[in-house]
Amino acid sequence: MSEKTTFTSHRGLELREDLIFEIGARDRSGVDLAPLRGVRDRLGGITREVVDLPGLAEPEVMRHYVRLSQKNHAIDMGLYPLGSCTMKHNPRLNEKMARLPGFADIHPLQPASTVQGALRLMDELAHWLKTLTGMPEVALSPKAGAHGELCGMMAIRAAIKARGEIQRRMRVLVPESAHGTNPATAALLGFSVDEIPASDDGRVDLEAFRDKLGDDVAAIMLTNPNTCGLFERDIIAIADAVHEAGGYFYCDGANFNAIVGRVRPGDLGIDAMHINLHKTFSTPHGGGGPGAGPTVLSERLAAFAPLPRVVAGKSGLELVEHGDQTEGGPFGRMVAFHGQMGMFVRALAYMMSHGADGLRQVADDAVLNANYILAELNGTMTAPYLGPCMHEALFDDAFLKDTGIETLDFAKAMIDEGYHPMTMYFPLVVHGAMLIEPTETESKASLDLFIATLRDLVASAKAGDTERFTTAPQLAPTKRLDETRAARQLVLRYRSTEKKQVRAAE
Amino acid sequence: MSAVKFTKDHEWVSLDGDTATVGITAYAQEQLGDVVFVEMPEAGKTVSQGDEAGVVESVKAASEVYAPVSGEVVEANPELEDNPALVNQDPLAGGWFFRLRLSNAGELDGLMDEAAYKAYIEELD
Numbered sequence: 306m307s308e309k310t311t312f313t314s315h316r317g318l319e320l321r322e323d324l325i326f327e328i329g330a331r332d333r334s335g336v337d338l339a340p341l342r343g344v345r346d347r348l349g350g351i352t353r354e355v356v357d358l359p360g361l362a363e364p365e366v367m368r369h370y371v372r373l374s375q376k377n378h379a380i381d382m383g384l385y386p387l388g389s390c391t392m393k394h395n396p397r398l399n400e401k402m403a404r405l406p407g408f409a410d411i412h413p414l415q416p417a418s419t420v421q422g423a424l425r426l427m428d429e430l431a432h433w434l435k436t437l438t439g440m441p442e443v444a445l446s447p448k449a450g451a452h453g454e455l456c457g458m459m460a461i462r463a464a465i466k467a468r469g470e471i472q473r474r475m476r477v478l479v480p481e482s483a484h485g486t487n488p489a490t491a492a493l494l495g496f497s498v499d500e501i502p503a504s505d506d507g508r509v510d511l512e513a514f515r516d517k518l519g520d521d522v523a524a525i526m527l528t529n530p531n532t533c534g535l536f537e538r539d540i541i542a543i544a545d546a547v548h549e550a551g552g553y554f555y556c557d558g559a560n561f562n563a564i565v566g567r568v569r570p571g572d573l574g575i576d577a578m579h580i581n582l583h584k585t586f587s588t589p590h591g592g593g594g595p596g597a598g599p600t601v602l603s604e605r606l607a608a609f610a611p612l613p614r615v616v617a618g619k620s621g622l623e624l625v626e627h628g629d630q631t632e633g634g635p636f637g638r639m640v641a642f643h644g645q646m647g648m649f650v651r652a653l654a655y656m657m658s659h660g661a662d663g664l665r666q667v668a669d670d671a672v673l674n675a676n677y678i679l680a681e682l683n684g685t686m687t688a689p690y691l692g693p694c695m696h697e698a699l700f701d702d703a704f705l706k707d708t709g710i711e712t713l714d715f716a717k718a719m720i721d722e723g724y725h726p727m728t729m730y731f732p733l734v735v736h737g738a739m740l741i742e743p744t745e746t747e748s749k750a751s752l753d754l755f756i757a758t759l760r761d762l763v764a765s766a767k768a769g770d771t772e773r774f775t776t777a778p779q780l781a782p783t784k785r786l787d788e789t790r791a792a793r794q795l796v797l798r799y800r801s802t803e804k805k806q807v808r809a810a811e
Numbered sequence: 812m813s814a815v816k817f818t819k820d821h822e823w824v825s826l827d828g829d830t831a832t833v834g835i836t837a838y839a840q841e842q843l844g845d846v847v848f849v850e851m852p853e854a855g856k857t858v859s860q861g862d863e864a865g866v867v868e869s870v871k872a873a874s875e876v877y878a879p880v881s882g883e884v885v886e887a888n889p890e891l892e893d894n895p896a897l898v899n900q901d902p903l904a905g906g907w908f909f910r911l912r913l914s915n916a917g918e919l920d921g922l923m924d925e926a927a928y929k930a931y932i933e934e935l936d
Contacts (some may be wrong), residue, residue: 713870
């Protein structure tokens, strides 16, 4: 492939951009600060050496970041089928609400009497989350999915401790297909992790699960729908069995978007579940975050919910910031303040603009779109499990057998076609996994183009055009990266050899 | 050195006296792809057969390395820290993971020989 070169290294409207350290200089700055005169510092004589930050004028800074942003993919640019991540459209109404001064310009240390609206919003969000999940309590403060997992598992540990069983009940069961954060969360809290094998149809092997139960089991951590995009149809039997053994049921709610408005996790016997507001409830993530992971708790765990909590007081809503430290009460607090307030506003805006019926349709459409992809592509690609699926369609790499092309190459070729690759090599239970989650916000036309593109790629692969894959991406701002070398020789910090020499000469 | 034995988790063990050397198979490294990081047990640690003894991380995934037999860890391969690529280049020799002083030599009898392992991976493909 011959490539047209330019004098500037710009490629038409796609402008080349160096690192900010390479374009900045210490003698340039976007701000003019008058030198300090007559001010005595109180830093005990600590003098500042050179701060090695690049100086740039305001337009240079602006151009730098705009150019960088144009080298990336975003949900606002195109389909982003990253399985398990739920990269759905972030409605602009959410953003408008989050910018209202009454939400945007407040501080967590303001007196409660001056932020009644914000507290009311938190209370309303809690009401929606509890109603949608059929659970009596919710902790709003966790700041991400994995943080929510930690919250739920801390509540479970507190409950076990209150029962006086913390010495012996320290084993947590986790299916093979789990998100990696599940065993990591359990291990962080000192639990030992025991893996449950999958059955041939991609779900928890119920018999193997029952065999692993015992009076040392603290909990099972299960994702439903699971990471293969399948509904765990034995979930009630699983809940009953773990409860009978004296353990708790943690559900990873990362895929709640597939069942919101249709299934209430509380009805399934779940004791704790985090909810990714940045997935199910459309708040931004993947560069636009932050995430938020409120965690709902069952009757059995409600008393252990962390602080703060919003409660109705004599003169309006109040935040309970301190609890008694006795056993059987709140296990503590997880964050300095109240959680991701900006995300609470966006999530509630999404809920209220959709309504209960609209949220049900969100789940329906997400599942329909994924099944459309599964139905249209199975046969061209290979699906390891029979459909119908839930919100994401899982394929393996059997269709690439003997082509010399791997899942990674296939994903890279998608970049040349203008798509963010699907999730690769996850879940681990499937060989060369490709996990596609279209979300409900893609139109049929968008899905049809995507499907046609993948069919074209598969046809190329089978016709022996390996170059389209193994050298991809060719059309992206950066070409094929050496991921192995990047991982083996990790460089996390920019170091300029040139600048060091200059300093040595000074 | 006696014959090499294999596990269903794609590890090999070779015995020299009462010291067993453990690594992952050529098939395992091929499936993992480029290995970028290896975490190994410290010398002196006692492991039982099937226990997690380390982690091998590739560009695709992180996988546990299990103790194929019980014993006390005598040493871990010092080369792998700086050069994890050895696992890909020379899985059956230079890319060994750790050595164990066996506590139950009988466990070796339960493992596969080379022919049985070959048949096992053919079945997987």
